[in-house]
Amino acid sequence: MTDSGGDMSIPASIAAAWGLTDRPSKGPKPGLSLQRVVQAGIAVADAEGLGAVSMARVAKELGTATMSLYRYVAAKDELLLLMVDAAYGPPPTDVITDWRKGLSNWAWAELKAFRRHPWGVRVPISGPPITPNELAWFERGLALLRGTPLTATEKPSVILLVSGYVRNVATVEADLREAFEAANLSPDDALNGYNRLVLSLTTPEAFPEVHAVVNAGTFDAADNPDDEFTFGLERILDGLDALITSRTTHG
Amino acid sequence: MTDSGGDMSIPASIAAAWGLTDRPSKGPKPGLSLQRVVQAGIAVADAEGLGAVSMARVAKELGTATMSLYRYVAAKDELLLLMVDAAYGPPPTDVITDWRKGLSNWAWAELKAFRRHPWGVRVPISGPPITPNELAWFERGLALLRGTPLTATEKPSVILLVSGYVRNVATVEADLREAFEAANLSPDDALNGYNRLVLSLTTPEAFPEVHAVVNAGTFDAADNPDDEFTFGLERILDGLDALITSRTTHG
DNA sequence: CAGTAACGCGTACGTCATACGCAATAATAC
DNA sequence: GTATTATTGCGTATGACGTACGCGTTACTG
Structure with a gap:
Protein backbone atom coordinates (compact mmCIF):
# COMPACT_ATOMS: atom_id res chain seq x y z
CA MET A 1 0.00 0.00 0.00
CA THR A 2 2.91 2.29 0.48
CA ASP A 3 4.64 2.37 -2.86
CA SER A 4 2.47 0.59 -5.33
CA GLY A 5 4.08 2.17 -8.35
CA GLY A 6 6.57 -0.28 -9.78
CA ASP A 7 9.41 1.57 -11.33
CA MET A 8 11.68 -0.48 -13.56
CA SER A 9 13.67 2.60 -14.47
CA ILE A 10 17.41 2.39 -14.52
CA PRO A 11 19.99 3.78 -12.14
CA ALA A 12 21.71 6.95 -13.27
CA SER A 13 25.08 5.25 -13.52
CA ILE A 14 23.74 2.74 -16.04
CA ALA A 15 22.26 5.53 -18.08
CA ALA A 16 25.65 7.18 -17.94
CA ALA A 17 27.28 4.02 -19.22
CA TRP A 18 24.95 4.27 -22.21
CA GLY A 19 26.04 7.85 -22.71
CA LEU A 20 22.56 9.13 -21.99
CA THR A 21 23.50 11.76 -19.46
CA ASP A 22 24.11 15.30 -20.58
CA ARG A 23 26.78 16.68 -18.37
CA PRO A 24 25.42 19.25 -15.99
CA SER A 25 26.19 22.83 -16.83
CA LYS A 26 26.53 23.96 -13.27
CA GLY A 27 28.87 23.19 -10.47
CA PRO A 28 32.53 22.27 -10.33
CA LYS A 29 34.03 20.01 -12.93
CA PRO A 30 34.07 16.40 -11.79
CA GLY A 31 37.49 15.27 -10.72
CA LEU A 32 36.73 11.71 -11.65
CA SER A 33 34.57 9.93 -14.16
CA LEU A 34 32.39 6.87 -14.06
CA GLN A 35 34.84 5.09 -16.31
CA ARG A 36 37.76 5.81 -14.03
CA VAL A 37 35.84 4.53 -11.02
CA VAL A 38 34.92 1.35 -12.85
CA GLN A 39 38.47 0.85 -14.10
CA ALA A 40 39.80 1.30 -10.58
CA GLY A 41 37.35 -1.34 -9.37
CA ILE A 42 38.55 -3.71 -12.06
CA ALA A 43 42.17 -3.04 -11.19
CA VAL A 44 41.52 -3.95 -7.58
CA ALA A 45 39.53 -7.05 -8.49
CA ASP A 46 42.15 -8.24 -10.94
CA ALA A 47 44.97 -7.76 -8.47
CA GLU A 48 43.38 -8.79 -5.20
CA GLY A 49 40.13 -10.55 -6.00
CA LEU A 50 36.54 -9.52 -5.73
CA GLY A 51 36.63 -9.80 -1.97
CA ALA A 52 39.05 -6.90 -1.84
CA VAL A 53 36.71 -4.61 -3.74
CA SER A 54 35.29 -2.29 -1.12
CA MET A 55 34.29 1.25 -1.71
CA ALA A 56 37.15 2.35 0.50
CA ARG A 57 39.67 0.24 -1.38
CA VAL A 58 38.55 1.52 -4.76
CA ALA A 59 38.67 5.07 -3.50
CA LYS A 60 42.21 4.54 -2.26
CA GLU A 61 43.14 3.26 -5.70
CA LEU A 62 41.97 6.57 -7.09
CA GLY A 63 43.46 8.66 -4.34
CA THR A 64 40.10 10.07 -3.33
CA ALA A 65 37.85 9.82 -0.32
CA THR A 66 35.45 6.90 -0.06
CA MET A 67 32.33 8.96 -0.28
CA SER A 68 33.43 10.69 -3.44
CA LEU A 69 32.64 7.53 -5.36
CA TYR A 70 28.98 7.99 -4.62
CA ARG A 71 28.90 10.97 -6.95
CA TYR A 72 29.41 8.50 -9.78
CA VAL A 73 27.67 5.39 -8.54
CA ALA A 74 24.64 5.19 -6.31
CA ALA A 75 25.54 1.89 -4.70
CA LYS A 76 28.22 -0.75 -4.73
CA ASP A 77 25.96 -3.10 -6.70
CA GLU A 78 25.94 -0.67 -9.57
CA LEU A 79 29.69 -0.49 -9.53
CA LEU A 80 29.93 -4.26 -9.69
CA LEU A 81 27.45 -4.43 -12.53
CA LEU A 82 29.45 -1.92 -14.52
CA MET A 83 32.69 -3.68 -13.70
CA VAL A 84 31.30 -6.86 -15.19
CA ASP A 85 30.11 -4.97 -18.22
CA ALA A 86 33.58 -3.54 -18.76
CA ALA A 87 35.14 -6.94 -18.15
CA TYR A 88 33.10 -8.37 -21.00
CA LEU A 185 49.33 -25.89 -3.70
CA SER A 186 49.98 -26.69 -7.30
CA PRO A 187 46.89 -27.36 -9.40
CA ASP A 188 47.81 -31.03 -9.51
CA ASP A 189 48.13 -31.23 -5.76
CA ALA A 190 44.78 -29.54 -5.33
CA LEU A 191 43.10 -32.03 -7.62
CA ASN A 192 44.87 -34.82 -5.84
CA GLY A 193 43.77 -33.57 -2.48
CA TYR A 194 40.22 -33.52 -3.70
CA ASN A 195 40.53 -37.06 -4.96
CA ARG A 196 41.80 -38.33 -1.64
CA LEU A 197 39.17 -36.37 0.19
CA VAL A 198 36.34 -37.88 -1.82
CA LEU A 199 37.72 -41.38 -1.42
CA SER A 200 37.95 -40.90 2.32
CA LEU A 201 34.42 -39.55 2.69
CA THR A 202 32.68 -42.16 0.58
CA THR A 203 32.62 -45.91 0.43
CA PRO A 204 32.90 -47.79 -2.85
CA GLU A 205 29.67 -49.54 -1.98
CA ALA A 206 27.57 -46.40 -1.61
CA PHE A 207 29.42 -44.39 -4.26
CA PRO A 208 30.63 -46.89 -6.85
CA GLU A 209 30.51 -44.56 -9.83
CA VAL A 210 32.28 -41.75 -8.06
CA HIS A 211 35.01 -44.14 -6.98
CA ALA A 212 35.34 -45.49 -10.49
CA VAL A 213 35.71 -42.00 -11.92
CA VAL A 214 38.22 -40.90 -9.32
CA ASN A 215 40.26 -44.08 -9.60
CA ALA A 216 40.31 -43.75 -13.35
CA GLY A 217 42.37 -40.63 -12.75
CA THR A 218 39.84 -38.37 -14.37
CA PHE A 219 40.55 -35.56 -11.96
CA ASP A 220 44.28 -36.16 -11.77
CA MET B 1 57.50 -19.41 3.30
CA THR B 2 55.23 -19.25 6.26
CA ASP B 3 52.77 -22.08 5.82
CA SER B 4 53.83 -24.16 2.89
CA GLY B 5 51.81 -27.19 3.91
CA GLY B 6 48.62 -27.19 1.91
CA ASP B 7 45.87 -28.82 3.85
CA MET B 8 42.82 -29.79 1.83
CA SER B 9 41.22 -31.30 4.93
CA ILE B 10 37.60 -30.59 5.56
CA PRO B 11 35.92 -28.39 8.15
CA ALA B 12 34.57 -30.13 11.19
CA SER B 13 30.99 -29.26 10.34
CA ILE B 14 31.25 -31.00 6.98
CA ALA B 15 32.66 -34.06 8.64
CA ALA B 16 29.73 -33.90 11.03
CA ALA B 17 27.32 -33.78 8.12
CA TRP B 18 28.88 -37.03 6.95
CA GLY B 19 28.36 -38.49 10.40
CA LEU B 20 32.09 -38.83 10.94
CA THR B 21 32.29 -37.17 14.31
CA ASP B 22 32.12 -39.22 17.45
CA ARG B 23 30.39 -37.13 20.01
CA PRO B 24 32.72 -35.97 22.73
CA SER B 25 32.43 -37.79 25.99
CA LYS B 26 33.05 -34.81 28.18
CA GLY B 27 31.32 -31.55 28.77
CA PRO B 28 27.69 -30.50 28.84
CA LYS B 29 25.24 -31.97 26.40
CA PRO B 30 24.82 -29.75 23.37
CA GLY B 31 21.58 -27.84 23.44
CA LEU B 32 21.44 -27.65 19.66
CA SER B 33 22.60 -29.76 16.80
CA LEU B 34 24.17 -29.04 13.44
CA GLN B 35 20.97 -30.13 11.75
CA ARG B 36 18.85 -27.75 13.76
CA VAL B 37 21.17 -24.87 12.95
CA VAL B 38 21.07 -25.68 9.27
CA GLN B 39 17.30 -26.07 9.30
CA ALA B 40 16.93 -22.72 11.01
CA GLY B 41 19.09 -21.15 8.34
CA ILE B 42 16.90 -22.66 5.66
CA ALA B 43 13.77 -21.45 7.38
CA VAL B 44 15.08 -17.90 7.41
CA ALA B 45 16.23 -18.07 3.80
CA ASP B 46 12.93 -19.51 2.62
CA ALA B 47 10.91 -16.89 4.44
CA GLU B 48 13.03 -13.79 4.04
CA GLY B 49 15.64 -14.52 1.40
CA LEU B 50 19.33 -15.23 1.58
CA GLY B 51 20.08 -11.63 2.41
CA ALA B 52 18.30 -12.04 5.70
CA VAL B 53 20.48 -14.94 6.74
CA SER B 54 22.86 -13.51 9.28
CA MET B 55 24.29 -15.40 12.18
CA ALA B 56 22.27 -13.21 14.51
CA ARG B 57 19.05 -13.83 12.62
CA VAL B 58 19.54 -17.58 12.57
CA ALA B 59 20.33 -17.57 16.27
CA LYS B 60 17.16 -15.65 16.97
CA GLU B 61 15.24 -18.26 15.02
CA LEU B 62 16.60 -20.84 17.43
CA GLY B 63 16.20 -18.70 20.51
CA THR B 64 19.89 -18.80 21.28
CA ALA B 65 22.71 -16.31 21.36
CA THR B 66 24.54 -15.52 18.18
CA MET B 67 27.84 -16.93 19.28
CA SER B 68 26.35 -20.24 20.24
CA LEU B 69 26.09 -21.12 16.57
CA TYR B 70 29.85 -21.19 16.32
CA ARG B 71 29.90 -24.34 18.42
CA TYR B 72 28.33 -26.09 15.45
CA VAL B 73 29.72 -24.22 12.50
CA ALA B 74 33.11 -22.61 12.22
CA ALA B 75 32.05 -19.89 9.81
CA LYS B 76 29.04 -18.60 8.00
CA ASP B 77 30.31 -20.04 4.73
CA GLU B 78 30.08 -23.51 6.17
CA LEU B 79 26.53 -22.90 7.24
CA LEU B 80 25.61 -21.77 3.75
CA LEU B 81 27.28 -24.77 2.21
CA LEU B 82 25.33 -27.10 4.44
CA MET B 83 22.11 -25.20 3.82
CA VAL B 84 22.53 -25.79 0.11
CA ASP B 85 23.28 -29.41 0.73
CA ALA B 86 20.10 -29.79 2.72
CA ALA B 87 18.15 -27.84 0.11
CA TYR B 88 19.18 -30.37 -2.51
CA LEU B 185 4.81 -5.73 -10.00
CA SER B 186 3.19 -8.71 -11.58
CA PRO B 187 5.52 -10.96 -13.56
CA ASP B 188 3.96 -9.72 -16.77
CA ASP B 189 4.52 -6.12 -15.82
CA ALA B 190 8.10 -6.85 -14.93
CA LEU B 191 8.73 -8.45 -18.30
CA ASN B 192 6.98 -5.57 -19.96
CA GLY B 193 9.05 -3.06 -18.10
CA TYR B 194 12.17 -4.82 -19.25
CA ASN B 195 10.97 -4.77 -22.83
CA ARG B 196 10.30 -1.06 -22.76
CA LEU B 197 13.60 -0.44 -21.05
CA VAL B 198 15.57 -2.30 -23.70
CA LEU B 199 13.75 -0.54 -26.50
CA SER B 200 14.49 2.81 -24.94
CA LEU B 201 18.18 2.10 -24.43
CA THR B 202 18.90 0.71 -27.85
CA THR B 203 18.29 1.78 -31.39
CA PRO B 204 16.91 -0.60 -34.00
CA GLU B 205 19.92 0.23 -36.17
CA ALA B 206 22.52 -0.81 -33.64
CA PHE B 207 20.49 -3.61 -32.09
CA PRO B 208 18.28 -4.99 -34.85
CA GLU B 209 18.10 -8.54 -33.57
CA VAL B 210 17.31 -7.51 -30.03
CA HIS B 211 14.55 -5.27 -31.28
CA ALA B 212 13.16 -8.02 -33.45
CA VAL B 213 13.06 -10.43 -30.55
CA VAL B 214 11.47 -7.94 -28.19
CA ASN B 215 8.92 -6.81 -30.73
CA ALA B 216 8.03 -10.41 -31.47
CA GLY B 217 6.75 -10.51 -27.92
CA THR B 218 9.16 -13.19 -26.88
CA PHE B 219 9.54 -11.77 -23.42
CA ASP B 220 5.93 -10.76 -23.04
C1' DC C 1 26.64 39.74 -9.01
C1' DA C 2 23.24 36.84 -6.73
C1' DG C 3 21.38 32.27 -7.17
C1' DT C 4 21.83 27.52 -7.71
C1' DA C 5 23.20 23.03 -8.76
C1' DA C 6 26.79 19.82 -8.61
C1' DC C 7 31.13 18.76 -6.55
C1' DG C 8 34.63 16.49 -2.83
C1' DC C 9 34.45 14.57 1.35
C1' DG C 10 34.38 14.34 6.82
C1' DT C 11 31.46 12.33 10.17
C1' DA C 12 28.38 9.11 11.97
C1' DC C 13 25.49 5.12 12.20
C1' DG C 14 23.88 0.50 11.72
C1' DT C 15 24.93 -4.15 10.41
C1' DC C 16 27.70 -8.02 10.44
C1' DA C 17 31.19 -11.74 11.13
C1' DT C 18 33.81 -13.36 14.49
C1' DA C 19 38.02 -13.51 18.09
C1' DC C 20 38.35 -14.08 22.94
C1' DG C 21 37.44 -15.41 27.42
C1' DC C 22 34.68 -16.91 31.35
C1' DA C 23 31.44 -19.51 34.04
C1' DA C 24 28.79 -23.70 34.09
C1' DT C 25 28.60 -28.62 33.07
C1' DA C 26 29.59 -33.47 32.84
C1' DA C 27 32.46 -37.19 32.03
C1' DT C 28 37.00 -39.23 33.34
C1' DA C 29 41.16 -40.17 36.27
C1' DC C 30 42.85 -40.87 40.61
C1' DG D 1 34.53 -38.82 46.19
C1' DT D 2 37.24 -35.40 44.53
C1' DA D 3 40.18 -33.26 41.08
C1' DT D 4 40.85 -32.79 36.32
C1' DT D 5 39.64 -31.64 31.86
C1' DA D 6 37.11 -31.08 27.72
C1' DT D 7 33.13 -28.91 26.02
C1' DT D 8 29.06 -26.00 26.18
C1' DG D 9 26.43 -21.44 26.05
C1' DC D 10 27.19 -16.91 25.49
C1' DG D 11 28.54 -11.75 26.79
C1' DT D 12 31.74 -8.49 25.19
C1' DA D 13 34.53 -6.28 21.96
C1' DT D 14 36.64 -5.34 17.54
C1' DG D 15 37.19 -4.19 12.96
C1' DA D 16 35.23 -3.99 8.26
C1' DC D 17 31.96 -2.24 5.55
C1' DG D 18 28.01 0.26 3.04
C1' DT D 19 26.05 4.40 2.98
C1' DA D 20 22.86 8.56 4.83
C1' DC D 21 23.61 13.25 5.82
C1' DG D 22 25.28 17.70 5.61
C1' DC D 23 28.83 21.31 4.96
C1' DG D 24 31.88 24.15 2.50
C1' DT D 25 33.34 24.98 -2.26
C1' DT D 26 33.03 25.61 -7.15
C1' DA D 27 31.42 27.27 -11.57
C1' DC D 28 27.82 28.18 -14.52
C1' DT D 29 23.13 30.88 -15.22
C1' DG D 30 19.97 34.66 -14.95
Missing part, protein backbone atom coordinates in the same frame (compact mmCIF):
# COMPACT_ATOMS: atom_id res chain seq x y z
CA GLY A 89 34.22 -5.65 -23.31
CA PRO A 90 32.74 -5.52 -26.79
CA PRO A 91 31.73 -8.83 -28.38
CA PRO A 92 33.67 -10.29 -31.29
CA THR A 93 32.57 -8.71 -34.51
CA ASP A 94 33.82 -11.29 -36.96
CA VAL A 95 31.43 -11.69 -39.84
CA ILE A 96 30.59 -15.36 -39.75
CA THR A 97 27.73 -16.79 -41.73
CA ASP A 98 27.97 -20.35 -40.49
CA TRP A 99 25.99 -20.31 -37.28
CA ARG A 100 27.98 -23.09 -35.71
CA LYS A 101 31.37 -21.53 -36.29
CA GLY A 102 29.96 -18.21 -35.22
CA LEU A 103 28.50 -19.44 -31.95
CA SER A 104 31.64 -21.37 -31.16
CA ASN A 105 33.76 -18.30 -31.73
CA TRP A 106 31.37 -16.26 -29.62
CA ALA A 107 31.49 -18.76 -26.76
CA TRP A 108 35.26 -18.92 -26.79
CA ALA A 109 35.48 -15.16 -26.69
CA GLU A 110 33.23 -15.07 -23.67
CA LEU A 111 35.29 -17.70 -21.91
CA LYS A 112 38.44 -15.73 -22.58
CA ALA A 113 36.85 -12.65 -21.08
CA PHE A 114 36.10 -14.58 -17.91
CA ARG A 115 39.60 -15.96 -17.82
CA ARG A 116 40.97 -12.47 -18.05
CA HIS A 117 38.77 -11.38 -15.16
CA PRO A 118 37.97 -14.48 -13.14
CA TRP A 119 36.12 -12.51 -10.49
CA GLY A 120 33.42 -11.84 -13.10
CA VAL A 121 31.69 -15.10 -12.32
CA ARG A 122 31.59 -14.20 -8.62
CA VAL A 123 29.43 -11.16 -9.12
CA PRO A 124 25.91 -12.37 -8.53
CA ILE A 125 23.67 -11.97 -11.53
CA SER A 126 21.23 -9.26 -10.72
CA GLY A 127 18.85 -9.52 -13.64
CA PRO A 128 18.51 -9.56 -17.39
CA PRO A 129 21.13 -7.74 -19.46
CA ILE A 130 20.81 -3.95 -19.42
CA THR A 131 24.37 -2.68 -19.73
CA PRO A 132 25.85 -1.74 -23.11
CA ASN A 133 28.29 -4.58 -23.54
CA GLU A 134 25.97 -7.21 -22.14
CA LEU A 135 23.33 -6.22 -24.65
CA ALA A 136 25.91 -6.02 -27.40
CA TRP A 137 26.92 -9.61 -26.73
CA PHE A 138 23.29 -10.59 -26.77
CA GLU A 139 22.78 -8.82 -30.06
CA ARG A 140 25.82 -10.48 -31.62
CA GLY A 141 24.67 -13.88 -30.47
CA LEU A 142 21.25 -13.41 -31.97
CA ALA A 143 22.76 -12.12 -35.19
CA LEU A 144 24.76 -15.29 -35.55
CA LEU A 145 21.50 -17.23 -35.61
CA ARG A 146 20.00 -15.11 -38.33
CA GLY A 147 20.20 -17.70 -41.06
CA THR A 148 18.69 -20.47 -38.97
CA PRO A 149 15.07 -21.62 -38.88
CA LEU A 150 14.88 -20.96 -35.15
CA THR A 151 11.91 -18.93 -33.93
CA ALA A 152 12.11 -15.60 -32.14
CA THR A 153 11.35 -17.45 -28.93
CA GLU A 154 14.02 -20.05 -29.43
CA LYS A 155 16.89 -17.78 -30.31
CA PRO A 156 17.20 -16.16 -26.89
CA SER A 157 16.94 -19.61 -25.35
CA VAL A 158 19.90 -20.70 -27.41
CA ILE A 159 21.92 -17.72 -26.27
CA LEU A 160 21.01 -18.42 -22.67
CA LEU A 161 22.03 -22.02 -23.12
CA VAL A 162 25.43 -21.24 -24.59
CA SER A 163 26.38 -18.30 -22.42
CA GLY A 164 25.20 -20.13 -19.33
CA TYR A 165 27.47 -22.98 -20.23
CA VAL A 166 30.42 -20.65 -20.66
CA ARG A 167 29.72 -19.16 -17.29
CA ASN A 168 29.61 -22.55 -15.64
CA VAL A 169 32.90 -23.69 -17.01
CA ALA A 170 34.47 -20.39 -16.08
CA THR A 171 33.10 -20.80 -12.57
CA VAL A 172 34.59 -24.25 -12.19
CA GLU A 173 37.92 -22.99 -13.44
CA ALA A 174 37.77 -20.14 -10.94
CA ASP A 175 36.90 -22.57 -8.15
CA LEU A 176 39.92 -24.68 -8.87
CA ARG A 177 42.18 -21.70 -9.06
CA GLU A 178 40.95 -20.23 -5.81
CA ALA A 179 41.17 -23.57 -4.08
CA PHE A 180 44.83 -24.08 -4.79
CA GLU A 181 45.74 -20.46 -4.36
CA ALA A 182 44.14 -20.51 -0.93
CA ALA A 183 46.03 -23.62 0.13
CA ASN A 184 49.06 -22.63 -1.90
CA ALA A 221 45.55 -33.48 -14.04
CA ALA A 222 44.05 -30.36 -15.40
CA ASP A 223 45.31 -31.68 -18.74
CA ASN A 224 44.30 -29.16 -21.27
CA PRO A 225 41.69 -27.00 -19.56
CA ASP A 226 40.31 -26.27 -22.99
CA ASP A 227 39.32 -29.88 -23.59
CA GLU A 228 36.70 -29.81 -20.88
CA PHE A 229 35.16 -26.72 -22.38
CA THR A 230 35.28 -28.05 -25.90
CA PHE A 231 33.51 -31.26 -25.00
CA GLY A 232 30.40 -29.61 -23.58
CA LEU A 233 30.31 -26.92 -26.20
CA GLU A 234 30.37 -29.45 -29.01
CA ARG A 235 27.54 -31.39 -27.39
CA ILE A 236 25.43 -28.26 -27.22
CA LEU A 237 26.20 -27.33 -30.80
CA ASP A 238 25.43 -30.88 -31.91
CA GLY A 239 22.08 -30.65 -30.20
CA LEU A 240 21.29 -27.38 -31.91
CA ASP A 241 22.45 -28.80 -35.19
CA ALA A 242 20.03 -31.68 -34.85
CA LEU A 243 17.12 -29.28 -34.42
CA ILE A 244 18.21 -26.95 -37.19
CA THR A 245 18.83 -29.63 -39.75
CA SER A 246 15.56 -31.35 -38.93
CA ARG A 247 13.79 -28.06 -39.58
CA THR A 248 15.75 -27.45 -42.73
CA THR A 249 15.07 -30.81 -44.30
CA HIS A 250 11.37 -30.83 -43.44
CA GLY A 251 11.15 -27.26 -44.80
CA GLY B 89 18.05 -33.23 -0.38
CA PRO B 90 18.64 -36.74 -1.61
CA PRO B 91 18.65 -37.30 -5.37
CA PRO B 92 15.86 -39.20 -7.11
CA THR B 93 16.43 -42.89 -6.82
CA ASP B 94 14.20 -44.11 -9.61
CA VAL B 95 15.74 -47.05 -11.37
CA ILE B 96 15.92 -45.91 -14.95
CA THR B 97 17.95 -47.77 -17.53
CA ASP B 98 17.40 -45.40 -20.43
CA TRP B 99 20.08 -42.78 -19.95
CA ARG B 100 18.06 -40.06 -21.61
CA LYS B 101 14.96 -40.53 -19.52
CA GLY B 102 17.12 -40.87 -16.47
CA LEU B 103 19.07 -37.69 -17.02
CA SER B 104 15.92 -35.79 -17.84
CA ASN B 105 14.29 -36.97 -14.65
CA TRP B 106 17.43 -36.07 -12.72
CA ALA B 107 17.57 -32.59 -14.20
CA TRP B 108 13.93 -31.91 -13.46
CA ALA B 109 14.38 -33.02 -9.89
CA GLU B 110 17.27 -30.62 -9.47
CA LEU B 111 15.26 -27.78 -10.94
CA LYS B 112 12.44 -28.50 -8.54
CA ALA B 113 14.85 -28.40 -5.62
CA PHE B 114 15.98 -24.95 -6.70
CA ARG B 115 12.42 -23.81 -7.12
CA ARG B 116 11.66 -24.94 -3.62
CA HIS B 117 14.63 -22.99 -2.30
CA PRO B 118 15.34 -20.24 -4.80
CA TRP B 119 18.08 -18.72 -2.66
CA GLY B 120 20.14 -21.84 -3.41
CA VAL B 121 21.43 -20.35 -6.62
CA ARG B 122 22.58 -17.23 -4.77
CA VAL B 123 25.04 -19.07 -2.60
CA PRO B 124 28.34 -18.72 -4.40
CA ILE B 125 29.84 -22.03 -5.41
CA SER B 126 32.85 -22.59 -3.23
CA GLY B 127 34.34 -25.62 -4.88
CA PRO B 128 33.78 -29.14 -6.07
CA PRO B 129 31.09 -31.22 -4.35
CA ILE B 130 32.07 -32.46 -0.90
CA THR B 131 28.82 -32.56 1.05
CA PRO B 132 26.76 -35.74 1.31
CA ASN B 133 23.83 -34.80 -0.86
CA GLU B 134 25.92 -33.05 -3.45
CA LEU B 135 28.03 -36.13 -3.88
CA ALA B 136 24.95 -38.34 -3.87
CA TRP B 137 23.51 -36.35 -6.77
CA PHE B 138 26.82 -36.68 -8.57
CA GLU B 139 26.81 -40.41 -7.97
CA ARG B 140 23.27 -40.77 -9.24
CA GLY B 141 24.04 -38.80 -12.33
CA LEU B 142 27.04 -40.93 -13.14
CA ALA B 143 25.06 -44.09 -12.50
CA LEU B 144 22.51 -43.03 -15.08
CA LEU B 145 25.28 -43.01 -17.68
CA ARG B 146 26.45 -46.50 -16.84
CA GLY B 147 25.13 -48.15 -19.97
CA THR B 148 26.60 -45.56 -22.31
CA PRO B 149 29.89 -45.70 -24.22
CA LEU B 150 31.07 -42.49 -22.59
CA THR B 151 34.55 -42.53 -21.06
CA ALA B 152 35.35 -41.94 -17.42
CA THR B 153 36.54 -38.49 -18.38
CA GLU B 154 33.43 -37.63 -20.31
CA LYS B 155 30.85 -38.71 -17.77
CA PRO B 156 31.64 -36.00 -15.23
CA SER B 157 31.67 -33.49 -18.05
CA VAL B 158 28.16 -34.53 -18.93
CA ILE B 159 27.01 -34.11 -15.36
CA LEU B 160 28.61 -30.70 -15.20
CA LEU B 161 26.92 -29.76 -18.43
CA VAL B 162 23.46 -30.78 -17.32
CA SER B 163 23.56 -29.58 -13.74
CA GLY B 164 25.11 -26.32 -14.85
CA TYR B 165 22.24 -25.82 -17.21
CA VAL B 166 19.72 -26.47 -14.47
CA ARG B 167 21.44 -23.97 -12.28
CA ASN B 168 21.36 -21.35 -15.00
CA VAL B 169 17.69 -21.67 -15.66
CA ALA B 170 16.97 -21.61 -11.95
CA THR B 171 19.04 -18.46 -11.66
CA VAL B 172 17.13 -16.71 -14.41
CA GLU B 173 13.86 -17.71 -12.79
CA ALA B 174 15.08 -16.36 -9.48
CA ASP B 175 16.16 -13.12 -11.15
CA LEU B 176 12.74 -12.57 -12.59
CA ARG B 177 11.05 -13.33 -9.34
CA GLU B 178 13.27 -11.02 -7.34
CA ALA B 179 12.91 -8.27 -9.88
CA PHE B 180 9.15 -8.11 -9.70
CA GLU B 181 9.00 -8.74 -6.00
CA ALA B 182 11.36 -5.82 -5.43
CA ALA B 183 9.28 -3.49 -7.58
CA ASN B 184 6.08 -5.18 -6.52
CA ALA B 221 4.62 -13.51 -20.89
CA ALA B 222 6.27 -16.05 -18.72
CA ASP B 223 4.06 -18.50 -20.60
CA ASN B 224 4.87 -21.85 -19.22
CA PRO B 225 8.13 -21.42 -17.36
CA ASP B 226 8.76 -25.10 -17.99
CA ASP B 227 8.93 -24.61 -21.74
CA GLU B 228 12.09 -22.59 -21.53
CA PHE B 229 13.74 -25.26 -19.46
CA THR B 230 12.56 -28.07 -21.67
CA PHE B 231 13.92 -26.49 -24.82
CA GLY B 232 17.50 -26.23 -23.63
CA LEU B 233 17.42 -29.57 -21.90
CA GLU B 234 16.26 -31.34 -25.04
CA ARG B 235 19.02 -29.69 -27.06
CA ILE B 236 21.62 -30.92 -24.61
CA LEU B 237 20.20 -34.41 -24.57
CA ASP B 238 20.06 -34.41 -28.37
CA GLY B 239 23.71 -33.48 -28.46
CA LEU B 240 24.61 -36.28 -26.10
CA ASP B 241 22.48 -38.66 -28.08
CA ALA B 242 24.39 -37.80 -31.23
CA LEU B 243 27.67 -38.69 -29.58
CA ILE B 244 26.37 -41.83 -27.94
CA THR B 245 24.71 -43.25 -31.02
CA SER B 246 27.75 -42.47 -33.16
CA ARG B 247 29.86 -44.45 -30.74
CA THR B 248 27.33 -47.25 -30.58
CA THR B 249 27.00 -47.72 -34.31
CA HIS B 250 30.73 -47.57 -34.98
CA GLY B 251 31.25 -50.17 -32.23
